[in-house]
Amino acid sequence: MRLISSIAYKWALAVADRFNANHDWKRFYYYWIRLILGTLFKMTIIFGIAYLLDVFLPTFYCAVTYGFVKLISGGMHYRSFGRSILLSVMLFITMGVVADTFNYIYKPFDDTLTKGPFIYSWVMFIFSMVCAITFVPVKVKHKVKLWGFRKILYKVLTIAFIGYAMYYSLGLLNSPNVEEVINVYMPGVISVWTAVAFELAASIPFIYYGVTRLNQILNYK
Structure with a gap:
């Protein structure tokens, strides 16, 4: 702007x-x-909309995780600040709604934890690991200093984070305090894996191309 x-x-x-x-x-x-x-302006808009839609907490978890994974994986960036705001609002609100929806689906009414969160975590883990091994980092057309070294670093950091996130997630979901798992840990775990999967999905060539085209369309004058 x-x-x-x-x-x-x-x-x-x-x-x-x-x-x-x-x-x-x-x-x-x-x-x-x-x-x-x-960033402050953009996140104010995003969290304001998330609050109005009653998905503030999952959106917050998703935004923090997405930003971190994007940093360590060499994720895509947008030159135009205006485009970044529009696409970020669409992206983060979608992630927040998805995470909140699955949390609602998996939250049992009899206070007995189902296998849903475990299945969700494992599916997202496998998908994210495949993306990290195969596609991370995204290819760049412009020259970047020490790109060969950076490619290896991005991939190693991403794979290491995914592995640790899964280990930590299983530890939280297997906590003996079921009520705490349902009300505290499960929403966070689902939000984290939603964000990880969304960010790494952008490294897939045809998705990267689609987002790039959308970026160009939104910026068309």
């Missing part, structure tokens, strides 16, 4: 003048100020 960019530019100039910084530092300040302000 132009307003965010304008504010970030003015703040970057102020900071640069304060420290007598050169042009490269001005660009550095501008980039990070714009990123922080943009």
Whole structure:
């Protein structure tokens, strides 16, 4: 958004003048100020909509997990801030609704934990692991420094996280306190695996291409 960019530019100039910084530092300040302000603005919109739809908590879990997995897997990014907001709202709200729906389905009425959450976790784990081994990280057209090393690092970090997440999830779901599992652990586990699967699905070539085309359509003027 132009307003965010304008504010970030003015703040970057102020900071640069304060420290007598050169042009490269001005660009550095501008980039990070714009990123922080943009992220805060974007997440405010997303969580506001999630709150109105009564899916705030699963959306929050999904957003945090998605952002982390995107970071360690070298996930796709969007150059236009405006497009990022629109696509992020669509994505995170969808994840929040999906996670909340499955949590409702699996939440037993007799306070006895069903196998649903375990099945959901295992399915998402297998799908995510296949994506991590086969497609992570997404291919980039522009040159990236040390790309060969980064590709290996992204893949190793992603596989390690998926493995640890599954180990931790099973530990939570097997907790002896059934009531705590149902009301606390299960919503978090389902949300985490929903976010992991959604993020890594974007590394599949035809899905990546589809999202890229949608990105272009939304930005069409």
